[in-house]
Every structure is written in C-alpha cells, then in structure tokens.
Amino acid sequence: MSIRRIDVGPRMSQIVIHGNTVYLAGQVGQPGGNVASQTRDILKTIDELLAKAGTDKTKIVQAIIWLADMGTFAEMNSEWDKWVPQGHTPARATGEAKLATPDYLVEIIVTAAI
Secondary structure, three states, X not given: OOEEEEEEOOOOEEEEEEOOEEEEOOEEOOOOOOHXXXXXXXXXXXXHHHHHOOOOHHHEEEEEEEEOOHHHXXXXXXXXXXXXXXXXXXXXXXXXXXXXXXXXXXXXXXXXXX
C-alpha cells in the first residue's frame, strides 16, 4: 500500500493517507481565545483537512483530545457535541496535557476512513 502525504512541512505532514485510512496531525486553535473558540477553530480546520483527503467527519473512527486543563472539559464538549454528527460518533479519549505553548488550550487528533 502506498502512503500519500498532503500539506507536508519540515517537521510533519498535516495529512497522511495509508490505504483507506486518513491520519491528521494534532490540530490547535488560534491562541488567545478560550476553550470554546479554540475548539471551534480546530473543528473547522479538521473539516477542511478531511475534505482535502477526500473524506468527512462522518468517517472519523477515532479522536484523541488533549486539554490543558480538564476543568474545561464541559466547555470543549459543548462545541464537540454541536459538531459531531449523531450516529457517527467516533471512539474518543480525552486527557489533560501540557500543550506546546500555554496559549494552546485544546489539541485534537483524528483518524478517519475514506
């Protein structure tokens, strides 16, 4: 099986396609916002990247969400619940982690089918 990379940078690719599986790099929102606004930014970017890969959010099979503070779990979930299509909810894990900079409050990583 071939591997295809899209939006390749010096350290990582935003999208890697292997067979019928799409792997997205971890996505972060615009610094300076709150958890809700960063989550909305991230989900919009995920939609755009999945479209570039030839798929969409109904095909997400797994999501990993990192929060800088688990105290913001409900705020993130509020945005997630508006975005994820019912009947197409992926396997998901959410944890707390120190993200790349203190400006990032949320990071989301998804894997999808084509």
